[in-house]
Amino acid sequence: xxxxxxxxxxxxxxxxxxxxxxxxxxxxxxxxxxxxxxxxxxxxxxxxxxxxxxxxxxxxxxxxxxxxxxxxxxxxxxxxxxxxxxxxxxxxxxxxxxxxxxxxxxxxxxxxxxxxxxxxxxxxxxxxxxxxxxxxxxxxxxxxxxxxxxxxxxxxxxxxxxxxxxxxxxxxxxxxxxxxxxxxxxxxxxxxxxxxxxxxxxxxxxxxxxxxxx
Numbered sequence: 001x002x003x004x005x006x007x008x009x010x011x012x013x014x015x016x017x018x019x020x021x022x023x024x025x026x027x028x029x030x031x032x033x034x035x036x037x038x039x040x041x042x043x044x045x046x047x048x049x050x051x052x053x054x055x056x057x058x059x060x061x062x063x064x065x066x067x068x069x070x071x072x073x074x075x076x077x078x079x080x081x082x083x084x085x086x087x088x089x090x091x092x093x094x095x096x097x098x099x100x101x102x103x104x105x106x107x108x109x110x111x112x113x114x115x116x117x118x119x120x121x122x123x124x125x126x127x128x129x130x131x132x133x134x135x136x137x138x139x140x141x142x143x144x145x146x147x148x149x150x151x152x153x154x155x156x157x158x159x160x161x162x163x164x165x166x167x168x169x170x171x172x173x174x175x176x177x178x179x180x181x182x183x184x185x186x187x188x189x190x191x192x193x194x195x196x197x198x199x200x201x202x203x204x205x206x207x208x209x210x211x212x213x214x
Contacts, residue, residue: 051149052177058146059175065097067159067172069123073097073131078143082130084122089115095126100144102137106130148175155181 002020009018027039061081064070069084082097091114094107106126109116116125148154155164156171164182165171 052152052175055146055149055152056175056177059173061098062146063172069121070095070097070127072123072127073134075131076134076138078138079145080134081146082127084127086121086123090117090120091115093120093122093125095122095130097127097130097134099134099138100146101141102134104130104133104137106133151178152176153178153181157182 004020006018007020008016010016023044024042025039026042027037030036030039058081061083062079064083065073065080070082073080073082078099080097080099082095085094085096086092092107092109093116094105096103096105098104106129108120108125108129153176154173155176157163157174158165158169159172160170162182164184
């Protein structure tokens, strides 16, 4: 994305004479509505990150807010992701958070770096400021979930073992690319005389490696 202070300029008649967005809009010049298909945007910008990888990172950052250093933002009651940061000796503390339509970053530290005090972390100092700002900035906006790209598989995972969660187990949802999710069943060689159970996912993982992000 190319940053810009000016999104669009129109003349006195409402005609656009400058537009920052260079995407082609097919069907945007109709004079009236005659049940034609909706306009489509043709985006020729290069893809810099695989959508599934981007969503996995976003899902991890949602976990930071739900059960990590960013729990101060849970009060927002909407989908939000973020990450804290703290340098050695608590000289710098920051928190960056985002929803599908806004990104906020807060940094705290002295002009001449020096320790701010034990426990002065990004999650403790900066995250509450981000929370308070977002409460106001998003007060009149609907809660929009992050878009899950096609192909991503959301699996209930036991957070302690990293394996699929069974019935009644404490579980979190983790995002996996095709073929990278933990197998549906397991068997430890030598643990019993029962035949080894191998699912297609487990066999593929053993033969080709699982890959992906965990």
